[in-house]
Amino acid sequence: MRDEIKCLAGVEIPAAIPWEPFAAPVLEFLDQLSAAIRKESKENRLYEEIAAFGFWCRRSNLNAFRNRYEDGRIRLGRGLIFHIPATNVPVLFAYSLVIGLLAGNGCVVRISGRSQTQDLKLCDIMGALLNRNEHRTIKERISVFTCSRDDDRVRMWLEQCDGTVIWGGDETITSIRCMPMKPDAVQVMFPDRYSICILDVEHMKKIQEETFKELAHRFYRDTYAMDQNACSCPRFVLWNPGKNALQTSLIQKKWWKAVAEAASDYEITAYKATSKYEFLCSIAMLLDEAVGIECYENLLYTIMLSKIPGNVEQLRGNCGIFFEYAGNWRSILSQLAVRQLQTVTYYGLEKQDLTDYVVQHHLYGIHRVVPVGRAMDMDLIWDGQDLITMLSRQISQEG
Amino acid sequence: MDCKCILTGKPYALKKDEKRQLYGTWLTKLTNYHRNHCGPYARFLDQMPSSANAVMEEEEIPMLPVGVFKDMELLSISPQEVFKIMTSSGTKGQKVSKIFLDADTAKGQQMALMSIGEDFFGDSRLPLLVIDSSEVLKNRATFSARGAGILGFSIFSLRICYALDQNMKLDMEGIEKFLDKYKGQRILVFGFTYIVWKYFYEALVKSGKTLPLEEAILVHGGGWKKLEDQSVSPVEFKEKIRKVSGIKKIHNYYGMAEQTGSIYMECACGNLHASIYSDIIMRRPKDFSTCSFGEKGIIQVLSPLPHSYPGHSILTEDEGVLLGEDDCPCGRMGKYFQVTGRIRQAQIRGCSDTYEG
Numbered sequence: 127m128r129d130e131i132k133c134l135a136g137v138e139i140p141a142a143i144p145w146e147p148f149a150a151p152v153l154e155f156l157d158q159l160s161a162a163i164r165k166e167s168k169e170n171r172l173y174e175e176i177a178a179f180g181f182w183c184r185r186s187n188l189n190a191f192r193n194r195y196e197d198g199r200i201r202l203g204r205g206l207i208f209h210i211p212a213t214n215v216p217v218l219f220a221y222s223l224v225i226g227l228l229a230g231n232g233c234v235v236r237i238s239g240r241s242q243t244q245d246l247k248l249c250d251i252m253g254a255l256l257n258r259n260e261h262r263t264i265k266e267r268i269s270v271f272t273c274s275r276d277d278d279r280v281r282m283w284l285e286q287c288d289g290t291v292i293w294g295g296d297e298t299i300t301s302i303r304c305m306p307m308k309p310d311a312v313q314v315m316f317p318d319r320y321s322i323c324i325l326d327v328e329h330m331k332k333i334q335e336e337t338f339k340e341l342a343h344r345f346y347r348d349t350y351a352m353d354q355n356a357c358s359c360p361r362f363v364l365w366n367p368g369k370n371a372l373q374t375s376l377i378q379k380k381w382w383k384a385v386a387e388a389a390s391d392y393e394i395t396a397y398k399a400t401s402k403y404e405f406l407c408s409i410a411m412l413l414d415e416a417v418g419i420e421c422y423e424n425l426l427y428t429i430m431l432s433k434i435p436g437n438v439e440q441l442r443g444n445c446g447i448f449f450e451y452a453g454n455w456r457s458i459l460s461q462l463a464v465r466q467l468q469t470v471t472y473y474g475l476e477k478q479d480l481t482d483y484v485v486q487h488h489l490y491g492i493h494r495v496v497p498v499g500r501a502m503d504m505d506l507i508w509d510g511q512d513l514i515t516m517l518s519r520q521i522s523q524e525g
Numbered sequence: 526m527d528c529k530c531i532l533t534g535k536p537y538a539l540k541k542d543e544k545r546q547l548y549g550t551w552l553t554k555l556t557n558y559h560r561n562h563c564g565p566y567a568r569f570l571d572q573m574p575s576s577a578n579a580v581m582e583e584e585e586i587p588m589l590p591v592g593v594f595k596d597m598e599l600l601s602i603s604p605q606e607v608f609k610i611m612t613s614s615g616t617k618g619q620k621v622s623k624i625f626l627d628a629d630t631a632k633g634q635q636m637a638l639m640s641i642g643e644d645f646f647g648d649s650r651l652p653l654l655v656i657d658s659s660e661v662l663k664n665r666a667t668f669s670a671r672g673a674g675i676l677g678f679s680i681f682s683l684r685i686c687y688a689l690d691q692n693m694k695l696d697m698e699g700i701e702k703f704l705d706k707y708k709g710q711r712i713l714v715f716g717f718t719y720i721v722w723k724y725f726y727e728a729l730v731k732s733g734k735t736l737p738l739e740e741a742i743l744v745h746g747g748g749w750k751k752l753e754d755q756s757v758s759p760v761e762f763k764e765k766i767r768k769v770s771g772i773k774k775i776h777n778y779y780g781m782a783e784q785t786g787s788i789y790m791e792c793a794c795g796n797l798h799a800s801i802y803s804d805i806i807m808r809r810p811k812d813f814s815t816c817s818f819g820e821k822g823i824i825q826v827l828s829p830l831p832h833s834y835p836g837h838s839i840l841t842e843d844e845g846v847l848l849g850e851d852d853c854p855c856g857r858m859g860k861y862f863q864v865t866g867r868i869r870q871a872q873i874r875g876c877s878d879t880y881e882g
Binding site: 409 | 566568569572574575593596597813823840869
């Protein structure tokens with residue numbers, strides 16, 4: 127059955143006129159969008175994801191983004207960017223769209239017919255704002271629509287756009303790459319990734335109960351909030367061990383108990399329970415490196431490893447399944463940093479030490495280093511790519 | 526009572542306390558047996574926390590998720606002893622379970638089915654009308670739950686007629702000839718729920734014909750999933766089948782390739798019954814604790830029959846509601862329940878599947 131094609135916000139065929147990045151009308155529109163979301167949030171409780179998006183595109187944050195590019199270089203958008211966001215990440219389409227607009231482009235966004243109610247609600251808010259006369263020029267630069275994945279329209283926009291942003295894994299990317307595009311169209315692709323968290327036992331030993339709990343809560347937000355199934359959700363915890371093994375294991379126990387507590391409102395449906403349990407049993411039977419399994423009801427499963435398996439990026443537990451290993455991070459990290467390793471969240475380590483390590487050891491993976499709690503924060507640099515730079519062109523004037 | 530003795534006993538005679546005690550003992554023994562004979566199963570027991578103890582209640586027997594039979598070949602016998610490999614009926618593109626039976630386990634499961642059948646249809650062998658094509662048995666590649674079901678039920682009869690030809694078309698001539706021959710006799714009709722609906726009921730409606738099956742008993746199983754999609758309720762199913770065929774006695778059953786033979790038959794009150802060959806426990810998603818009567822949960826099936834493979838305690842992907850034990854108005858002892866359906870494959874969040882839909 128084919129879904130009908132439906133325009134959810136903006137116009138059907140947007141203008142492909144390059145603008146300078148961070149153009150004033152775009153910033154003005156986004157500021158008002160942020161305000162509209164804040165207002166709507168106050169009146170009717172909005173979805174958390176929409177509220178977070180509204181907060182993200184507030185003026186001060188966008189100004190901070192803009193300041194990063196005030197380097198005297200001359201930039202202009204590319205024209206029209208076609209976005210295909212992941213279906214299962216609520217309001218991801220909006221982040222992608224905003225980044226495209228900020229880079230100075232008109233944007234076509236295809237969202238799935240199955241997409242989340244949050245997405246539709248946000249389209250409503252955005253659509254209403256775009257209909258105001260003052261945002262007429264912005265409206266003409268946006269088209270958010272839904273159609274089935276094999277609709278001709280996907281192929282058509284790919285052929286016509288000046289660049290594309292594809293979220294959603296190796297398979298999607300492969301299928302899109304088979305379709306024709308303009309010779310100079312840029313491709314911003316987000317393939318399958320995995321992420322890890324590094325915790326330092328010595329630091330965790332010293333912190334107050336409340337801070338410990340708060341840290342567990344931040345870890346929960348990094349993982350469970352997205353069913354632990356987004357690229358940047360840690361699936362693996364590397365424990366930088368304390369002075370003795372007993373202390374390390376005590377902190378580990380305390381940590382997982384605190385995480386389970388933080389996750390106590392997370393709903394384990396019959397589907398999640400059976401698929402998690404099946405995953406765990408397969409690991410128990412098949413993964414030689416698995417040496418210690420702990421279950422906190424069906425909310426949280428942990429799997430201690432005796433060494434880092436060769437296919438570590440393929441250990442894909444979700445909805446609260448964590449692999450863990452205790453060992454000095456400086457001797458382990460290179461084994462984990464395969465091409466697919468995207469985000470490292472950390473606590474008790476210095477950011478600088480981590481990034482220095484990546485550079486000095488010439489690591490293939492690790493595209494992002496953020497403190498625990500920031501795994502889901504969207505940035506203009508994502509997955510190792512500067513999106514503003516990729517989605518705009520620089521006009522050189524040397525010599 | 527030895528585990529093998531149950532095969533000579535009555536299928537719905539055991540009362541609650543006795544059954545629970547026997548199942549605790551039998552399944553504990555069986556768990557140890559499989560630990561000693563199936564390497565991956567031993568690893569499963571060793572790795573999982575709160576796993577097997579020396580003495581276990583029925584509820585404490587570790588359960589294997591049904592999906593692992595799809596990913597792994599689990600045997601507690603040597604490959605030379607494999608007598609038959611049973612596969613589950615996966616829909617296209619899905620992996621299927623592979624269940625390894627030795628002669629003893631196959632025989633035990635067949636006797637269980639026979640005994641359950643006799644309780645419902647009496648012990649005289651009835652002419653059997655199979656609502657399927659004989660091709661299902663000929664083609665070894667598709668020999669699966671469907672073939673196994675037909676073979677299983679064919680033990681009730683020496684006289685079999687296949688109602689569908691090789692193109693799954695209703696063979697009216699063949700059926701009428703068969704019915705003519707056994708006029709006035711009780712007949713057993715067997716088929717998979719969806720096939721009965723699509724190729725028997727709908728074909729009859731289309732042709733405008735009816736069949737004189739007033740004396741027949743229809744047994745059907747295999748799940749409601751496809752009919753649910755067409756919003757056909759069990760009540761509607763029964764009524765409509767009756768209209769075109771006159772069949773008054775219609776029994777659904779719940780069963781699976783991973784525990785063949787020990788099926789759960791629907792009684793005249795519309796409840797599915799656990800026989801002495803198997804038992805059922807409903808589990809809560811949150812922590813797998815056992816549900817109360819009337820509370821929906823994930824279905825776990827237990828049976829002392831699987832010896833050649835570690836399938837004596839399986840967590841299914843179905844949900845159901847336990848309605849009671851030993852007190853169904855039909856008079857059968859044991860737990861009775863309803864299956865509410867397959868667990869919905871809810872979409873989870875995450876970014877690696879974008880392009881869907």
